[in-house]
Amino acid sequence: MTRRAGPYSRLDLPTFNGRTKEGAFLRGVRAELVNHVGGKPSPTQAALIEAAAQLRLRISMMDRKFGETREQSDHDSRTYLAWVGALGRLMTRLDGLKGAAATRPPTLAELFAAPRASKAAPDPIDDDDDTDAPGDDAGALAGFSEAAE
Numbered sequence: 001m002t003r004r005a006g007p008y009s010r011l012d013l014p015t016f017n018g019r020t021k022e023g024a025f026l027r028g029v030r031a032e033l034v035n036h037v038g039g040k041p042s043p044t045q046a047a048l049i050e051a052a053a054q055l056r057l058r059i060s061m062m063d064r065k066f067g068e069t070r071e072q073s074d075h076d077s078r079t080y081l082a083w084v085g086a087l088g089r090l091m092t093r094l095d096g097l098k099g100a101a102a103t104r105p106p107t108l109a110e111l112f113a114a115p116r117a118s119k120a121a122p123d124p125i126d127d128d129d130d131t132d133a134p135g136d137d138a139g140a141l142a143g144f145s146e147a148a149e
Contacts, residue, residue: 022057029053037098048094055087 033049034041041049062080066072072080106114 022061025060026053026057029056033094037094042097045094045097048090048097052087052090052094055083055090059083059087 030049030053033052037045037049059080062076062083066076
């Protein structure tokens with residue numbers, strides 16, 4: 001007889017190979033999150049996706065346990081809240097990295113293949129107008145000193 005996986009079960013990847021409900025759930029969550037980050041996650045995103053999928057599975061199993069037993073111990077409650085908080089933080093990090101794979105730095109081959117920029121750079125100092133004169137800030141500072149009094 002096979003033991004049923006529960007929220008506190010050790011989650012071995014070979015156990016959840018896709019033929020179980022839990023394996024199918026993990027595969028679905030991973031696919032959703034990979035799609036969310038653009039289809040080709042960076043290694044960092046892949047690690048966060050795996051951790052988030054594992055947490056979602058544990059939370060789902062805890063929800064199932066609560067529904068079946070209609071009981072929730074203090075330990076279960078604290079654990080559930082910790083997992084939900086951790087999942088929220090993971091998702092926030094994953095959103096912060098969204099598109100990070102697309103904004104990777106160029107490779108050397110891409111740099112050498114890129115057309116060279118013009119050697120004549122524009123002059124950063126604009127000598128044509130006198131808006132940078134020292135006395136020009138007097139009006140703005142006068143209003144500031146009145147507000148400070």
